[in-house]
Amino acid sequence: MERGKLVVERVEGRSTLTRCFSKYPFKFIVPNKAGSSKADAVWIYTITYGGGVVSGDSMACDVTVGDGATAVLTTQSSTKVYKSVGSKCSQQKMETSLEHGRHGGISERLQDYQVIAMIVLLGPKLKLIQSQIQEDVKKLMSQQLRLPSVSAGCSSESGSSYRLPKPSFLASCSTFGPKGAGVVIRVASMTTESVYNFLQDQLASLEALLGAAPYL
Incomplete structure (x- = not known):
């Protein structure tokens, strides 16, 4: 190699x-x-x-x-x-x-998700970006995983069950290092375009630090 x-x-x-x-x-x-x-x-x-x-x-x-x-x-x-x-x-x-x-097998573990991404942000220069992405991911996933109300057609009768539809896009954040100095963002999606759009939007503020946007 x-x-x-x-x-x-x-x-x-x-x-x-x-x-x-x-x-x-x-x-x-x-x-x-x-x-x-x-x-x-x-x-x-x-x-x-x-x-x-x-x-x-x-x-x-x-x-x-x-x-x-x-x-x-x-x-x-x-x-x-x-x-x-x-x-x-x-x-x-x-x-x-x-x-x-x-x-288990990769295809079985991925299910319908075709695109996987991981972003690592580490260091004091990225603290504000880390906080903003964590907040954005929290809002995004709370909307994706919100249960439909009864008025939207979800039965509330005893014994009935409702399975939450599988979201086409998933994202999560977790901190690591001393005092949470770093943040790892993990993304799984059914389409490439949605991941590109997410990265382009979330990493746009890196332009001031890098001199150019990492995703155009």
């Missing part, structure tokens, strides 16, 4: 890419002007040869972000995964190290 290596550290008061190595079947592109020059963030794009993950591709990446540094690791667009040829499967593996506090 070919491995890539990325190290972002704080050098002379700025987030700086101090090590970058990649090998076929993928490479990294680090543009000089991905966002606002006022933002202290290194943007790194992962590019795969062939326009996506091709049958037989095997790749791994080690990412280290030093204390006080900020990095954005993303792709130019949605990465395509092509159909495998014979027994040639594809593999992707990423190991991430954040310094100063580093931290």
Whole structure:
């Protein structure tokens, strides 16, 4: 398995890419002007040869972000995964190290949910965003999981039962670390579009920190 290596550290008061190595079947592109020059963030794009993950591709990446540094690791667009040829499967593996506090069958478990996402927000710079997302998720899920009233057709007779319809979109938040320094947002949805819309809306405020919106 070919491995890539990325190290972002704080050098002379700025987030700086101090090590970058990649090998076929993928490479990294680090543009000089991905966002606002006022933002202290290194943007790194992962590019795969062939326009996506091709049958037989095997790749791994080690990412280290030093204390006080900020990095954005993303792709130019949605990465395509092509159909495998014979027994040639594809593999992707990423190991991430954040310094100063580093931290049944699939189809049966997923049921009708086709898209899974996890967002980790950690650090004092993201405290306001963490609080806002937690509040938004709480409101969203309280609406999704609210039981219909009797007037809406739910029988209240003794012995009757009502099964809550399965929501098409689920989200949850949980804190971790000392004094809840970090927040993990987990998302499950039946459609890709709803996850894109959720991430675009919830992460829009990161533009001021990163210099550009992570989801356009």
